[in-house]
Amino acid sequence: MSAPLEVPRLSVGERFVLRAWELTDLPLVEEASRDEYIPLISTVPSPYSRVAGEAFVRRQWGRVSAGSGYPFVIARAEDQHPVGAIGLWLRDLDEGRAWIGYWLAPSGRGHGAATESLRVVARWAVEDLHIPRLQLCVEPWNVASQRTAERAGFQREGLLRGWQQVGAERRDMLLYAMLDVDLPPAEAG
Template sequence: MSDVFPERVLHAGSITLRPFSADDVEDNRTACADEVVQRWIPLPRPYTVEASVDWCTKTAHTLRESGDGIHFAISDPADGRLLGAVGLKRTDWHELVSEVGYWIAPWARGRGIAAQATRALGHWLLTEQGFERLELKAAVGNIPSRKTAIKAGLHREGILRKAGRLHAGRVDVVLYSLIPADL
């Protein structure tokens, strides 16, 4: 196994997980500037067009090539519109563990997209990629993300004190996991 995930497109019901592209720049900028996304993810503030161009055309791809993980645009298969993002980060290739993160654009919330994307990515990681563990860390106060983790089939393990960093400072996070036996 190489220490880089293959570039892939994953189809999961009503969504497609695909690499980011220049076509995503405006929707990505709008979504990443959203107050809910900014509250729970320490993205650049303000989230500029330049930051979005960099993410969609360079950084998301460079992170895959570096072995850190893989980042997918969650899109509508009918028109390709960006609905959100889901990705793996802090991948430990020796221990076969990676951490998932996600956000959903304001125009796509409330449809179960994050759980669907997380389930699809977790299944791909644990089966096709042969990993042993998927982790998710959600701020204690981020109830929607915590509900998504459970809906995606992850199991709550406990609280990691001051293990997260948001714009507001350090926060406690709830650790969730998915292992092959859970599938």
């Protein structure tokens, strides 16, 4: 077990913020639980119940307490309404690697939240946490997520055959990575 972490609040431009999970985020968990895909690639409960939703949020807190990663809610800056999640997972940190995963509830898609959040988490991980390699996996059919990764500066490295259990089957994944030397320069603001 690693030392407990603290999830920082990160600004994602003027439109979004990244923050720690709260029990007030249960409507996001409920919406995500109705998505066909999110419960297959995450621990979002399906079917949803208030008890299962609260257990999901508490698991996020447990990950922070255990030092295994930084689970963020992606929320609109103007009203703090949650639209998705992104996490930086540290299981391979001793090898100089960290994993990133993200999802958006259906109502949060199409507004650039995933791309901008991924850019911010990547920059924070490289510049503040000094992680030399960030990686993420995307299913080959998920073109929108591939575009998100590429727009955020990640490079496709290859196909991992039968890499991950998704639902009842093992599926291929595309591996994307960003090295600390690949980090695009910060935009002047």
